Amino acid sequence: MNIKNIAIIILTLGLISHVQANEYDVTEVSKLMASYEQLGRFNGAITIKKDDKIIYSRGYGSANVKTEVNNDSDKVFAIGSISKQFTASAILLLAQQGKLSLADPIATYLPYYQNEVGQKATIYQLLTHTAGIPDPMDTGKGIDGDNDPLMHEKTLPVTKKSLIDSFKDLPNSFEPGSRYEYTNTGYILLADIIERASGKTYADYLKTYLFEPAGMKNTSASRPDNSPLLVESYSGIGSDKVHTTKIDNSWLVGAASLYSTTGDLFKWVDAMNAHKIFKDKKFDYLLSNPVDLRRNNEFYGYGMEMTTLWGQKAYRHDGATAGTVADFIYLPERNITIIIYMNHVHNVSNIDLSIDMRKKIIQQVSGILLAHKTPDIVSLVSNNTIDLQQYVGRYAFDDDHQIAITLKDNTLKINTIGLKNWTLYNLAQVTHLPPDQFTDTATKLFNLLNTNELTKLAEIFDEQMASAPLDVFQGFWQQLEAELGALESHYSFSKSNDNDEIQQRLIFEKGIVDMSVFFDKDGKIKGIQNSSPIPKEENGFTSKLLSIEGDKLLIDGYVIKQHQDLILKFTRNNKNQITGFSYNQMVEHQAIKQ
Structure with missing residues (x-):
């Protein structure tokens, strides 16, 4: 890849615009869907009919990867x-x-x-x-x-x-x-x-x-x-x-x-x-x-x-x-x-x-058709002026949490390093929960799975979960260990407002898994649900960075298994040298370039 092919992202602010002479001009729909496709957000098809006329019909990506058949409105x-x-x-x-x-x-x-x-x-x-x-x-x-x-x-x-x-x-x-x-x-x-x-x-x-x-x-x-x-x-x-x-x-x-x-x-x-x-x-x-x-x-x-x-x-x-x-x-x-x-x-x-993304697309498309609103669009265009090397370096939030930005094959990557186990889920955002009935029970769940003391699961499961065969949970855990190695540590990092769900970050030898543990009103576990494993690379967890306009880099939310993208805003001194970056994910976080 040469520098002329480097993709950057331009964020178009959501402004109210008026459609052209045709009341149902779908130009903005086309732009919106193209942006989702270019960022790997949408693989499927969308078709719109007004009265007896199809006013928009387009397929995106593969209907069948093996046969290389593309999606379109005729597919079943x-x-x-x-x-x-x-x-x-x-x-x-x-x-x-x-x-x-x-x-x-x-x-x-x-x-x-x-x-x-x-x-x-x-x-x-x-x-x-x-x-x-x-x-x-x-x-x-x-x-x-x-x-x-x-x-x-x-x-x-x-x-x-x-x-x-x-x-x-x-x-x-x-x-x-x-x-x-x-x-x-x-x-x-x-x-x-x-x-x-x-x-x-x-x-x-x-x-x-x-x-x-x-x-x-x-x-x-x-x-x-x-x-x-x-x-x-x-x-x-x-x-x-x-x-x-x-x-x-x-x-x-x-x-x-x-x-x-x-x-x-x-x-x-x-x-x-x-x-x-x-x-x-x-x-x-x-x-x-x-x-x-x-x-x-x-x-x-x-x-x-x-x-x-x-x-x-x-x-x-x-x-x-x-x-x-x-x-x-x-x-x-x-x-x-x-x-x-x-x-x-x-x-x-x-x-x-x-499902949330599909709802968002429907809201945006219907907004274009019914309210003449131009939605926020993130789209890719080529650019040959950006200097990626200037972002390379090590950045520290504190002594325990650092990241390294590297450049290889004209692609920037961000890698979490430092003394503490953490991931691109939250970068430096440490959200450990204090022990309570729920965190203690969730911790006990994974200790029992890890030590193969499966018969004790009945003590913390509700009736429906306890009725499942023990080899189901054993197979589930063995599958994780086969892919990610031994469990090294885990901690609780978020809880629902209704106190019926707690999330645990499980840190294995070769990667991490986040799990939600669901509780009934009596504090018994009624279900568990896990995210896809995030593999560990070298001494941390790595993701690609996409360049955006100005001094901003974007971490693709889907790569880090989050719903939203994370935008890093870089700072410069009076000599135009990058001194660090900040990002806002619930609270403001600052990193200083070393």
Whole structure:
């Protein structure tokens, strides 16, 4: 690489701008998405339809790394919980056909729910997540197939009976109808009700009564493994991408099992509004009797949420499966539909970061379309004037915490050194928590795992965690040790405001792992979740630095496994020599050049 090819980043301030003559000029959308792509932030596709016209359609990155097929709007992707609106529509259609009533107790159709819950909970409550049936699938541990021993079973087929048996006899989370709590189990039961009321399989009923009338030729209730259009999914942003092991569809039928394309989802909206599905209803039928979520004027109807974007009514639902996140937004007052999917996401234990990024993109894109707002854009351009050598050197925050900036192959790298174990997560920000009930319990957890005293885990686990086989936790720990060597030290470094979560930094011989430990109200551990390991290089943890305008360098947030980038602001003396840098991450930190 020569100096002319060095990339710098220019940060464009978010200012209000007016679009050109075309009310829906998508030039700014194109600039925004290009910036995400150039920084490795976005791999997927986004398509926008206004009335009968596609006004923006673009794929970014690979749909299949092995075959080198690129993403675009014609690709078939896992839509996750966007599937719920189709399950709901099938139930509504059966109601119109007189084969069931939304007011019916679920015991009317489900012989295995003849208990008190089955007699009280109604089909309407399943549709609106108000039945109170617990969701044992939602463990909070992430889903990453072979890389996650706690969730490995979901990559294998399961019978409908076995799946339903896993939750049908559990005590209800709350009295049916008393409140809202989003679950997958309600929609799994709805799929079974569809089959029992119609006499058809779930897949056949949706194909006959929903997909075919809408002209949705590339939508299916199972993974189309032989389709050349199929999008594969990957975990890991940056250099640590891995192909994601798929959840078997048998775990998700009714809740999140469908595959589709952006084009077919547009056809679905058009078909609903053209009365091809319901003779006298349009798309807003899905929001005809919603429950109030009691947050920011949001409501949940039949497999669809109603909210507002920039003052406009919006019908939407998102979806997330292993390695893929997606969003479906329909703005009825503007007749605009936005479909987005990402198939390269954060390592699954941190998939919330990819979900947050998808939400941010939707907010920015809708802001351009609806409010003529130009978002903050970080974009790459070439520059041949920057002198990278001037930043090279050792910088000290204190005697214990130092960093070294080096230059190799025209690329700056920042390496943590010094007497204390620390990483680019927080640079010099030391946030050790004092001992208390939670930090002591979390510390005991990792001591027991490290010393293989697994039988003592039952003392600190809640009932659900204690029921897991001990070899699951042993395998989980052995996997970490195989990759990172022996555990050297660990400490607590953050806690939730509700005192139900504490984070531990585990420092192994060859790298670090951050783990969240979740507690119930009695102080027992109810779950653990880990970030992807950060490998250790030589005597510290290294990341690339990207040059930005002026005396600023940016540490790519996705490289350091954080959601936000970290900008270092360099200082100079009257001789124009660099004397140190500062950065602000909750508090101001200063480093002096040695």
